[in-house]
Amino acid sequence: MEKIDKIIFGDNQFFGINHMSQEKAQQLSEKFFQTENIYKVYDLAFKSGINAVMLNSNDRAKEICEYFRSNKTKYGHLAWYPSIPYPHKYANMVNEKGIFPAINDVLFSNNSALGVLGMVAKGGMAVLGKDAIELMKMLIDIEVKMYKGLDVKVIFIQNIIVDLLLGYNVKDVFYEYCNYIRKKYNAIPGLITQNMPYLKSKLEEWGIEEVVICSSINKIGYLMSPDIQSYLDAIKNNNPDKYQLMAMSTLASGAIRATEAYEFINSLNIQSVVFGASSEKNINETVKLIKLGEIN
């Protein structure tokens, strides 16, 4: 499996997501309402030596992708790590219409990616209701479309979907997803989870390899189910040729100081870290602190 970037720049800070404080989240979302301010922070990250970006397919991502695509000479070297879908878009639609009408709308409404012709060609919801795999592929296509023309290295599925499906214990869905991402997009399949040890053991059982697994990894065990010890064991015993592990929430929403947080991360058999920050100082400091694979 191709090696992924050691440091990846995340996007939570741009979109009003802060698990520690609603006020902080609101402040940031105001600041980044102007997309120029987002690009400024990206430039700081690139200046500090980062060449990889993780970006969720939310309603502003399209514009951001467009910007980087149209400035190819400056940004052509970047590796992209999209995560799909934007869960809240679907949550709201499902609230208003119910699950199947919402999917129907996403796939077949006039302004959707597939449009009316797509619907006729694929036979509509009636057929799709019987074939979840086909349905999944179409939903992936719609979400991934905005990243077209960028150098996409890994395509991640958000933890809300991964963990929900994991609970159903259905091999096919994971297997087909991974195959589809490899074949159609020539990218590495990625899975975000809050249950890393269990997901990894399931993938092993199912014989699904060469996957990137992204999960919260921090010293205090925050958002790490079932517990921190299971994570430490799974990480220690991992063969990175089969599963590359990526850490997120390394600071546990700010509960851990950066130096301490990365001392812990650096001591583990982890291949990559995704982090977000919005000031030059924090970005540079974090990049300096991350020393994966240099200690063990």
Next chain:
Amino acid sequence: MNKIKLGIIGMGRMGITHFSIINSHPEVEIVAVADTTKMTLDLLKKYVSGIQVFKDYKELIETSHPDAIIVCTPPNLHYEVCKFAYERGIHVFAEKPFTADVHQAEELMNLFESKGLVNQVGYVNRFNDIFITVKNYVASGLIGDVIRFKSEMFSCTVSKKEESESWRSFRKNGGGAVYEIAAHAIDLVDFIIGPPDNIVGTSMNQIYSKHVEDIVSSTFLYKNGCSGTLYVNWSDTSYRKPSNKLELLGSKGKILADQHGIKIYLNEDSESTKYKKGWNTVYITDIFTPVPFYVRGNEFTRQLYHFADTILGKEKGNLCTFKDGYHAQNIMHHLFIDAQKNAIIE
């Protein structure tokens, strides 16, 4: 005891989530699901092995003989499903709101208690690390006697005029901001302070909905002099996900809480805790306890494990019973009566 044989009735948004969570419990075996949507049943039958699927919940119960069921149908159906299960001695977890009628809630509470069946309602905040902590602090007297409170909840459940109608569009089916969202904010008051003795000044607004309220506000009064306000809006587009906010003023200080953390202001240093006079902050990262399997928040896992572990005899099953469901139902019932009364100017 062998594994619990479990059925899930209503495989919509909540049923889908509950399936995933409880399927991870080592001593639970999901044997069957029921839903009236054919597409849902087709998909489950095709991809999930080891379960039976039914269009009719009665058939599920008569055929699969579950030990326990989780009820996630629209709320107006909870009563008949629960009653059918009761008659066959089946333990029940029912989603909130418990029913769409207070008398039905009362009847179910009495029936299940009389037979000693495990009964739980889906007021999930009772399993949330933050609100459990707040409850414990208030109960231990950290802020003294509660004098005044504010329980608020915001979501963007309905963010435009409905194109089509569903059960959420009608109160008799259990729809509307009170049943769907305020129920949680009301239950938090019941959980932490207790049920009010009087409800006054209830008003409701519509923004997008045609038949039901989008906003509700009300004042709760207690015989001991405590009072508080409720304010809930399910059409607030500035919120990405449903958010509770709680503010409690006591004789010795105050507590502000939301799902991110707790702010505590104390008039004096506290002896029983480490908190000092003035402001103290408790973050979720200080008090969380991990769960065996995470899908959409620790509290969702914890509430279902509590249900299963109670059936297994490992827990007491007292954290969110039908009685608690009845309390919230009764408060909502009186909210509607008060709102109607207030609407009339003569």
